[in-house]
Amino acid sequence: MSSIKKDTRKNILTATWLLMEQRAGQGVSMSQIAKAAGVSRQALYLHFDSRIELMVATIRYVDEVKELNQRLKLFQQASGGIELLDACIDVWGNYIPEIYGIAKAMINTMDTDEASATAWNSCMSGLRDMCVQIITALQDEGKLVDNWSADEAVAIFWTMISVNNWQQLTIECGWSNAQYIRHMKLLLRRTFVLPDATA
Amino acid sequence: MSSIKKDTRKNILTATWLLMEQRAGQGVSMSQIAKAAGVSRQALYLHFDSRIELMVATIRYVDEVKELNQRLKLFQQASGGIELLDACIDVWGNYIPEIYGIAKAMINTMDTDEASATAWNSCMSGLRDMCVQIITALQDEGKLVDNWSADEAVAIFWTMISVNNWQQLTIECGWSNAQYIRHMKLLLRRTFVLPDATA
DNA sequence: TATTAACTTTACACCGTGTCAATTGACAGC
């Protein structure tokens, strides 16, 4: 049975995830993860080459468990650009709080580590596709404002819904998550949808 | 003469600043700063209690040299809310590239260190005041959209012009700084100014 | 019974922060 091996690996990943969420991705050492997972510190290195690789594996694991892309795909059949936009923010806005700790940890290491950056970006590729889809849908419907090119609009959209912005509005400004979702929908509509093009 | 002492302190601060800009605030150790400043590592601890205190002092020093608040005050006499908004983004958008490294370093340590957070916030207080001023000016002129309360509008404004968003749009999306300033002005106008209230 | 694989224990190397003590060198006032 390799179920023992798989169990240990899973235990480590869930322990990492749990600690990251508890500590908001800050100051989580390998020793603490090992302790939380009920294994020795060295066991971590049997399963993962480095701390960064463990984090990359964790974000992938979370992605697999939480199935962001699946959730997004449910709404990709939505009729219009505005409906797509609302659906996207509903899904993403409810997703962020569940992955905030590990996401924050990833974002922090992205600056120094290339592997982290690509791993995080690959996990977020579905969301990014969604942004493109929304902008092109609005464009096709003639509802997209003409202030920016489609590429620029995607960049702005992508930036606005970043985890950092969620953190700033909720954790630092004290918004509730419902408030965040409501206001973000409005904000994106005001930004990208022509005034006379009501839903 | 205490000019020797002051010189050393200044050397350390400028060396820290320089290194932070060169390395975008990543992986700058006390040894490297000491080397760059032409002093021993221990000399740093004669002038600053800790690494964090050095960084706080550096951001204050940069603030003093660059005089963001002075630059902002020049425009606080601007007539209307829209003019204020444009002036604010001009000043801030040209300021960010000059302080990006140290700002990034500060933001990274803010998550763990309370002193960093308050120091950074105090340096940014002038900018924050500017946000409040712009929103209230728009409100007084009857040009503010009614989607949000004034407080919420300030939070959104503040979030949109964050250093993280600047980084994402310029460094990650490849925008030029001129592009950033132009688009950010437009974005904020679309977000907060009533459609019929043209400048 | 012997082997293999997962895991543990212990030890160590390396680096970064922060502390401490002894020392050098220059500049002050008497």
Added chain:
DNA sequence: GCTGTCAATTGACACGGTGTAAAGTTAATA
């Protein structure tokens, strides 16, 4: 000239984190 003082240097050390290496344990497998 002597002495005190202050900035700075040198060298050592504690501590904690990451990562490596080697020897030992345990349990399932062949």
